[in-house]
Amino acid sequence: IEMVGANQEAQEGQGLMSAVARWAMRSLCVMFYLVDPHELALGPEDKVPPYFLLSGIPMFFIFIAVERLGIAVRDARSAEKVSGYRWREATVSVLVGTFQQAFLVSVEAVLGLGIEKMAYRYAYDHWRLFEVDGKEYVYFSYVTLLLGKDLGYYWCHRCLHEFHVLWSAHSVHHSGEDYNLAMGLRQGALQPIFGFFFYLPLAILGFNPVQFAAHAQLNTLYMFWIHTELCERLPWGLERILNSASHHRMHHRPPGNCNYAGVFIIWDRMFGTFTPETERKDYYGLAEQPLSYDPLVLNSRHFEVMQRIGGGPTDGCRLVRALRVLKHIHKRRVPWRWSFKPFIWLQPVPPIRADHRRTGPLRQKFDGELSMGTSTSVCFIALTLVGLGGSVALLLLVKSMHMFDALAGVLSSCLLISGVTRLAEQRSSEKQWALAQSVLFAPVLFALLLGRPIERALAA
Numbered sequence: 001i002e003m004v005g006a007n008q009e010a011q012e013g014q015g016l017m018s019a020v021a022r023w024a025m026r027s028l029c030v031m032f033y034l035v036d037p038h039e040l041a042l043g044p045e046d047k048v049p050p051y052f053l054l055s056g057i058p059m060f061f062i063f064i065a066v067e068r069l070g071i072a073v074r075d076a077r078s079a080e081k082v083s084g085y086r087w088r089e090a091t092v093s094v095l096v097g098t099f100q101q102a103f104l105v106s107v108e109a110v111l112g113l114g115i116e117k118m119a120y121r122y123a124y125d126h127w128r129l130f131e132v133d134g135k136e137y138v139y140f141s142y143v144t145l146l147l148g149k150d151l152g153y154y155w156c157h158r159c160l161h162e163f164h165v166l167w168s169a170h171s172v173h174h175s176g177e178d179y180n181l182a183m184g185l186r187q188g189a190l191q192p193i194f195g196f197f198f199y200l201p202l203a204i205l206g207f208n209p210v211q212f213a214a215h216a217q218l219n220t221l222y223m224f225w226i227h228t229e230l231c232e233r234l235p236w237g238l239e240r241i242l243n244s245a246s247h248h249r250m251h252h253r254p255p256g257n258c259n260y261a262g263v264f265i266i267w268d269r270m271f272g273t274f275t276p277e278t279e280r281k282d283y284y285g286l287a288e289q290p291l292s293y294d295p296l297v298l299n300s301r302h303f304e305v306m307q308r309i310g311g312g313p314t315d316g317c318r319l320v321r322a323l324r325v326l327k328h329i330h331k332r333r334v335p336w337r338w339s340f341k342p343f344i345w346l347q348p349v350p351p352i353r354a355d356h357r358r359t360g361p362l363r364q365k366f367d368g369e370l371s372m373g374t375s376t377s378v379c380f381i382a383l384t385l386v387g388l389g390g391s392v393a394l395l396l397l398v399k400s401m402h403m404f405d406a407l408a409g410v411l412s413s414c415l416l417i418s419g420v421t422r423l424a425e426q427r428s429s430e431k432q433w434a435l436a437q438s439v440l441f442a443p444v445l446f447a448l449l450l451g452r453p454i455e456r457a458l459a460a
Helices: 002-031 051-077 087-110 115-127 138-162 164-170 196-204 209-222 245-252 266-271 295-308 318-328 374-400 403-425 431-451 453-459
Strands: none
Touching: 002 051, 002 209, 051 209, 087 295, 087 374, 087 403, 115 196, 115 209, 138 164, 138 196, 138 209, 138 266, 164 295, 196 209, 295 403, 374 403, 374 431, 403 431, 403 453, 431 453
């Protein structure tokens, strides 16, 4: 009997390991857009595959761990260390990305204002010229959505850089000064609101929203791996066609108005916005450093910048400052340039000729005003884990919550994350207030998640 029980346990263990291995291999394929076209042959009645939830989120942290290990191995083999991870900066990047997701929960799940989904669905239902059956035209649908979604992303991304109002949402992503996978999670809260317009042509051509949503996830997940310093150039000339870490590093080097591609770099090469990486430098972030980790500051910062455009004092009454913002909000921040060379992507990419990273960063990076002591570091880590855990629980439970409990939870999550990131700044004038804010809103968030007090009060 004992032998039979041991054999059953061994078989169960092997089955679990086999399942984990299958999940890891499949998730790895998902992260690189390597999905069977037949799996993406979806009809309007099908459910959207949860690629982001089941594969993306776990793989984000696995990739970060692997990258961190790779940097440690690289540094152990070399006497001269180059850019890598600063744990405070990396943690803040994850928190800023979590802040964005919490904000989107309030807009989409709670208020029902999923703008991109609603706009695409409306255009498909009312304006479509054709109806493309994804199950009948499998490869046609796959190729068209693969290229069409990426071309739409190119123009969306380019406009996010070229217009002030759009840059106010996207500049958050460029605020990180270390180039690593954790920084890839740093996203602006308002950015998803501005992107829907560029994908409406696909809806008008008759590609149903389910197919589009599946390709949209894969397009986003592919772009995660390119936020790393570890990768050099891709082999076999793939750099001519595919977006890569090398190409995207130039996008994050100030001023960064180049290499807007998502999956295919051919768009930048065709439309004249491509800049090759010919020198390695430790120089990333915004041209004017924000000197803050707080997502509330990062998401509103460019509106303050617009007040200073053209000179003049930045003080004065609120009306005057608001008028300065309105004056520039619709204007370009990058001059228009047009080029169309459809076959230039066939030409090779110039090689990397020099590596200046061993001389250190080109400018001093913001790492908080003061260093963290042991007790502060323990508090910061604990509050970070509480904030991440509470925010993830909110994402999972929000649809089952009363609207007012959910909105209060979103507000508590955002204020908790804001407090934790301000604690990371360690400003002598604010660190006590930041700690108090974090400690206050952590139990409030969990009370809302577990107790649903507003729902109970309304039901009483």
